[in-house]
Amino acid sequence: MAALCSSGVYNTGLSRRLATATLSNPCNGLGPQLPVSTLSLSDFDYVLPPELIAQAPAAERGGSRLLHLDAGGALHDRRFPDLAGLLRPHDLLVFNDTRVIKARLTGQKATGGKVEVLVERITEPTRALAHVRASKSPGRGMRLELAGGAIVAEVLGREGELFDLRFPGPVLALLDAHGATPLPPYITHAAQAEDDQRYQTVYAREPGAVAAPTAGLHFDEPMLERLAAQGVARAFVTLHVGAGTFQPVRVENLAEHVMHAEWYTVPEATVQAIAAARAAGGRVIAVGTTSVRALESAAAQAGGGPLAPAQGDTRLFITPGYRYQAVDALITNFHLPQSTLLMLVSALAGVEPIRRAYAHAVAGRYRFFSYGDAMFIETPQP
Numbered sequence: 001m002a003a004l005c006s007s008g009v010y011n012t013g014l015s016r017r018l019a020t021a022t023l024s025n026p027c028n029g030l031g032p033q034l035p036v037s038t039l040s041l042s043d044f045d046y047v048l049p050p051e052l053i054a055q056a057p058a059a060e061r062g063g064s065r066l067l068h069l070d071a072g073g074a075l076h077d078r079r080f081p082d083l084a085g086l087l088r089p090h091d092l093l094v095f096n097d098t099r100v101i102k103a104r105l106t107g108q109k110a111t112g113g114k115v116e117v118l119v120e121r122i123t124e125p126t127r128a129l130a131h132v133r134a135s136k137s138p139g140r141g142m143r144l145e146l147a148g149g150a151i152v153a154e155v156l157g158r159e160g161e162l163f164d165l166r167f168p169g170p171v172l173a174l175l176d177a178h179g180a181t182p183l184p185p186y187i188t189h190a191a192q193a194e195d196d197q198r199y200q201t202v203y204a205r206e207p208g209a210v211a212a213p214t215a216g217l218h219f220d221e222p223m224l225e226r227l228a229a230q231g232v233a234r235a236f237v238t239l240h241v242g243a244g245t246f247q248p249v250r251v252e253n254l255a256e257h258v259m260h261a262e263w264y265t266v267p268e269a270t271v272q273a274i275a276a277a278r279a280a281g282g283r284v285i286a287v288g289t290t291s292v293r294a295l296e297s298a299a300a301q302a303g304g305g306p307l308a309p310a311q312g313d314t315r316l317f318i319t320p321g322y323r324y325q326a327v328d329a330l331i332t333n334f335h336l337p338q339s340t341l342l343m344l345v346s347a348l349a350g351v352e353p354i355r356r357a358y359a360h361a362v363a364g365r366y367r368f369f370s371y372g373d374a375m376f377i378e379t380p381q382p
Contacts, residue, residue, distance in 0.1 A: 041252045048337060054367040063079075064080045064372070069353060072380075081223065089232070090231060090277055091283045093287055094285065094295060098204065099206055100204065102176060107144060109145075113136065121208075121240070126166060153165045210241065213288040214369075217371075237295060238264060257340075263312070266310050297316045328378075329379055332374065350380055361373075
């Protein structure tokens with residue numbers, strides 16, 4: 001599949017610029033875009049007190065707060081179970097069913113130096129691309145003794161920042177037996193037994209992610225059953241979240257940012273569920289930015305035609321100015337300053353509404369990031 005990308009803007013004076021923008025997106029033709037020269041990383045910044053970064057999940061999955069940004073731009077402080085009252089019959093929730101693998105391993109090189117391995121992608125049953133942290137990068141042919149010697153992986157080569165490793169057996173089984181849950185870098189404790197359960201959605205089934213689709217962490221089985229009983233449908237996509245989701249944008253001019261690739265699939269059953277929801281007057285509500293990325297990548301593949309099943313690697317980079325094709329509303333957590341995910345939600349809700357929502361959340365002491373509270377963002381009224 002061809003790489004996908006999108007350009008837009010997040011800047012002061014956005015409304016005026018959007019009103020006059022006519023430059024088409026050269027990557028997928030999904031609507032008017034602003035000249036990329038107007039994109040600025042600093043326009044996505046905000047101040048977050050460190051104590052608001054959630055270090056542990058709420059006592060119960062549904063115990064988080066929910067900041068509701070409605071279609072009129074108003075903000076409402078709610079609890080996550082209140083979401084049921086905001087959804088309507090025939091609405092469709094689209095979940096990402098990827099499963100977080102125990103991708104982190106520690107050990108030493110054959111020379112004795114310490115090494116940490118984070119598997120990014122399993123490419124063959126016994127091979128994987130991985131991030132390797134060591135005092136000196138391991139060379140081709142070097143053996144890494146991991147998990148107390150239970151795993152000896154050989155370095156076959158390098159692909160950019162990733163190392164091609166060969167394992168002595170099936171990678172997934174070895175990780176399940178000896179790996180650790182790869183918590184985000186802003187969570188300061190080492191992975192514990194609770195994290196193995198809580199940093200995983202209740203509907204996870206397709207192993208391959210090294211980070212959780214965190215908006216889904218708020219849903220438990222009773223809530224899913226309640227929503228189904230009131231006529232809210234559900235469907236699934238798969239997008240294997242990579243470690244790149246935590247990588248900072250390092251360029252001020254966003255046109256120069258190279259978006260990380262992630263593998264996704266949108267199956268036929270989900271395409272049919274979306275068509276049924278639209279025919280019945282329901283909304284397509286993405287549960288998490290990863291579901292957004294999968295659905296909008298499929299829409300880009302359709303080239304303006306009807307949505308169709310799609311899969312492959314996507315580099316879709318959504319910024320304000322992007323015109324959403326597949327998603328009407330979004331359930332999401334709060335995102336890091338200057339992150340591509342903050343740009344994505346700003347593209348859906350508008351720049352100023354998101355700035356206002358985040359300022360409200362900070363002032364209201366909401367909990368941020370993976371183990372934090374949630375937002376329900378409805379598409380602004382025209």
